[in-house]
Every structure is written in structure tokens, then in C-alpha cells.
Amino acid sequence: xxxxxxxxxxxxMSPASAAKIHWFARLEHRIHVWRERRARRRGxxxxxxxxxxxxxxxWVRVVGRVLIVPPPRKQPRGRRGxxxxxxxxxxxxxxxxxxxxxxxxxxxxxxxxxxxGRTHDVVADRGGVIDTVIDAELPAGWQTFTMSxxxxxxxxxxxxxxxxxxxxxxxCDVDDTVMVTALPRxxxxxxxSFVVDEHARTPVPGMAVLLEQLTRDHPGSPMIYLxxxxxxxxxxxxxxxxxxxxxxxxxxxxxxxxxxxxWFRSGRxxxxxxxxxxxxxxxxxxxxxxxxxxxxxxxxxxxxxxxxPQSVAGVAIRRLLPAEAMLAGGRATVDHEPDEVPWVSAEDxxxxxxxxxxxxxxxxx
Numbered sequence: 001x002x003x004x005x006x007x008x009x010x011x012x013m014s015p016a017s018a019a020k021i022h023w024f025a026r027l028e029h030r031i032h033v034w035r036e037r038r039a040r041r042r043g044x045x046x047x048x049x050x051x052x053x054x055x056x057x058x059w060v061r062v063v064g065r066v067l068i069v070p071p072p073r074k075q076p077r078g079r080r081g082x083x084x085x086x087x088x089x090x091x092x093x094x095x096x097x098x099x100x101x102x103x104x105x106x107x108x109x110x111x112x113x114x115x116x117g118r119t120h121d122v123v124a125d126r127g128g129v130i131d132t133v134i135d136a137e138l139p140a141g142w143q144t145f146t147m148s149x150x151x152x153x154x155x156x157x158x159x160x161x162x163x164x165x166x167x168x169x170x171x172c173d174v175d176d177t178v179m180v181t182a183l184p185r186x187x188x189x190x191x192x193s194f195v196v197d198e199h200a201r202t203p204v205p206g207m208a209v210l211l212e213q214l215t216r217d218h219p220g221s222p223m224i225y226l227x228x229x230x231x232x233x234x235x236x237x238x239x240x241x242x243x244x245x246x247x248x249x250x251x252x253x254x255x256x257x258x259x260x261x262x263w264f265r266s267g268r269x270x271x272x273x274x275x276x277x278x279x280x281x282x283x284x285x286x287x288x289x290x291x292x293x294x295x296x297x298x299x300x301x302x303x304x305x306x307x308x309p310q311s312v313a314g315v316a317i318r319r320l321l322p323a324e325a326m327l328a329g330g331r332a333t334v335d336h337e338p339d340e341v342p343w344v345s346a347e348d349x350x351x352x353x354x355x356x357x358x359x360x361x362x363x364x365x
Contacts, residue, residue: 035104039068046106048130048147050157051234054222054250056281058137060159062122063251064130065231066109066149103232105129106149114154115145127255129231140166140220142248160222160250167284168218168313170211170249171275173291174227174237177318178207178246203244204318206349210362213353214288215247217363222285223249226274228267231255268296275304279311286313288361290352293345294320309340314361316352317345 050064105128113120116136124130130147140163146154162169175181180202215223229237231253238251254270278287289304289312291297298317305312344355357364 033107036068036106039104044068045152046109046149047152048111048149048155049235050147050155051231051253052238052248052250053157053159054224055136055138055159055161057161057164058135060115060134060136060138060145060161061281062113062115062130062132062134062145062147062157062159064111064147064157066106066111066124066128066130068104068106109149112148112154113145114148125255129255158248160248162222162282162285163220164284166218166220166222166282167286169222169224169278169282169285169287170214171224171226171278171287171289172211172249173297174225174229176204176292176294176320177290177297178204178211178225179240180204201240203240203246204349206351206353207318208244208246208349210349210353210356211290212245212247213362222282223247224252224278225249226252226271227254228270229253268300271296271300272303275300276307279304279308283311285311287311288313288316288356290316290318292318292320305341312341314342314344314356314359316356317343318349318352319345319347321347 046066053061053063107126109124111122120134122132138161140161148154252274289301301315342359346352356362
């Protein structure tokens with residue numbers, strides 16, 4: 001099905017409005033439009049790629065992306081993948097991360113979301129990202145709904161609904177917290193995204209056991225994977241977590257590239273803004289914040305604790321090994337008030353589990 005013609009919205013803006021948008025963002029948009037036109041002339045169509053979202057009583061945060069993906073690679077006979085429907089187009093684009101970055105985002109695509117027996121029309125942003133809140137009454141726990149674009153077959157998506165009675169949740173970083181990177185910080189995102197096969201990535205020892213026990217000790221609690229990684233790698237990250245037996249969780253990643261007023265998005269702003277949003281959306285929930293001491297996690301968590309002390313149950317920091325810390329540019333040092341909420345640290349998941357047991361945030365038996 002050929003979509004109706006769409007005006008290039010940046011070009012349609014008034015001169016005053018367009019002037020407020022960074023020139024690199026306008027250039028990026030025009031490149032996306034040019035690539036999209038070429039792809040459509042070749043007969044390729046857009047696909048909705050949903051990511052695990054979350055919600056509460058009466059509402060759902062729907063996240064996903066609209067892409068034109070590369071044709072699937074031919075697999076040797078007998079080695080056809082069994083990609084799940086939820087991983088959608090990105091799974092069909094292949095395992096290696098770089099292939100997800102040659103997908104073409106469809107700016108301002110019209111998307112139909114069918115959830116709770118109703119259909120909602122939403123619009124993706126300039127980068128093809130869908131991040132919107134929809135009114136819906138769903139029972140607590142993992143629920144499913146569908147997304148579709150341009151008359152394509154609906155794609156199944158998942159969302160975790162937090163019950164009103166829930167008082168505990170987990171926010172967990174990804175790089176060097178659940179996944180070992182052991183690379184200089186400026187190269188981590190590029191290496192993980194463009195080069196490393198998902199099968200070659202190494203989990204942090206004991207972290208999957210720790211997170212799984214947290215979900216068992218606190219039934220119904222939300223698990224949020226909050227990362228500065230790009231949405232492009234979300235399907236790969238999801239398969240990595242599943243393969244290494246990490247508990248299922250909602251994903252909050254970011255969209256690489258320029259914003260309206262700067263060259264690149266700030267990973268720190270992305271994390272702190274989403275933490276603030278969670279505190280507003282779930283004022284009754286106290287979060288265990290898990291990260292590492294090689295990025296800004298300690299500073300971000302300390303700032304969030306000062307702003308929303310009632311929303312923090314504790315902080316668990318994975319200490320990087322000496323070689324990892326050296327590549328990361330050293331360890332972060334942050335002052336915090338240990339008497340307000342427990343702060344614990346260790347070099348792996350087993351050590352964090354022991355420390356958290358000592359302060360009563362996990363069943364140590």
C-alpha cells in the first residue's frame with residue numbers, strides 16, 4: 001500500500017519556527033526524506049517496531065519506532081532464525097547491530113494502536129520514534145496490544161501495567177551494569193551498536209540472578225532498563241537479556257542524533273528526565289536504582305534522590321574492575337547522604353545481592 005504524499009514538515013514551517021531548529025537537525029531530516037523516497041521507489045514499505053512499554057491505572061506509555069528496514073539476509077538452509085513477532089522488523093534485519101542503523105526512520109508516520117478494544121491514531125516524531133501516552137484500562141502485569149502503519153499487518157507489542165498497590169520498582173542501567181563493555185567510554189556505544197554480535201556480548205556475573213530475585217521478592221514490581229543506548233539496538237538488547245535470563249522489563253532508550261537546539265542528545269538529561277517522569281507517574285513507588293561507577297550514574301542517582309527522596313528505596317552501584325575503570329576514564333566520586341537511603345556497592349551481582357540483603361532490600365536467605 002502506497003502512503004499518501006506527506007509534506008516535509010520542516011520545510012513547511014514558518015521561517016521563524018525553522019530558525020529555532022538546529023541546522024544539523026534540518027539536514028538530518030532531509031537526508032531521511034531522501035533515503036525514504038529512494039526506498040519507496042524500490043517498493044519497500046514502512047514497518048512498526050514496538051518496544052516494551054509500561055503503564056498504570058487508566059493509561060499506557062507506548063514506545064516504538066517506524067522504519068523502512070533492509071531486506072532480510074539470506075540464511076543458510078537449516079539456520080533460519082525463529083524471531084518473535086514482538087521483535088518485528090528489526091529481527092528480520094539481522095542480528096549484528098550495524099544493520100539496525102541502516103534502517104530508514106519514517107518521519108511523522110501515522111500509526112494505529114489498538115489497545116483495550118479501542119484504536120488510537122498517533123504520530124511518530126521526526127526520527128520515527130513513537131513515545132506517547134494513551135488512555136487504556138488494562139489489568140496489572142504484562143499485557144499485549146498491536147501497532148500498525150500504512151495498512152501493514154498489525155505487530156504485537158507488550159506493556160507492563162503497574163498496579164496501584166505496588167510500592168517498589170527497579171531502574172537498571174545497561175552498559176557495564178548488566179552488560180560488560182570494557183571499552184573507552186567514547187567508543188562503547190558505537191562498538192556495541194555497529195560491531196559486536198549479540199552472541200558475543202558478556203553479561204555482568206550474577207546480575208541476572210540479582211534482578212530476577214528482586215522481581216520474585218517484590219511481585220508486580222516494574223523493571224525498567226534505562227540506558228543512553230539508541231532505540232536502534234532495542235531488539236538486540238532485548239534478545240541479549242532474554243538469552244542470559246534477565247527478567248523482562250520495559251525499555252527507555254534514546255534517539256541518537258541532533259535535537260532542535262544542539263548537535264547530540266545528552267545521555268545524562270535522558271536519564272534524569274525519565275527518572276523524574278517515573279516519580280511523577282508513580283508517586284507511591286520507591287525505586288531501587290542500579291548502575292555503575294564508570295559513567296554518571298552515581299551523580300544522576302544522587303541528584304534524583306535529592307529532588308525526590310520519597311521515590312528512592314536505595315542505590316546499588318557496580319564497581320568496575322580496575323581494567324574497566326581505567327578504560328572508562330576512572331571512577332566517579334559522588335557525595336551523598338547515606339543515612340537517608342542505603343547505598344551499596346560491589347564488583348558483581350552476587351556482591352550487590354549480599355549488600356542489599358544486609359540492608360533489607362532483598363531476601364538474603
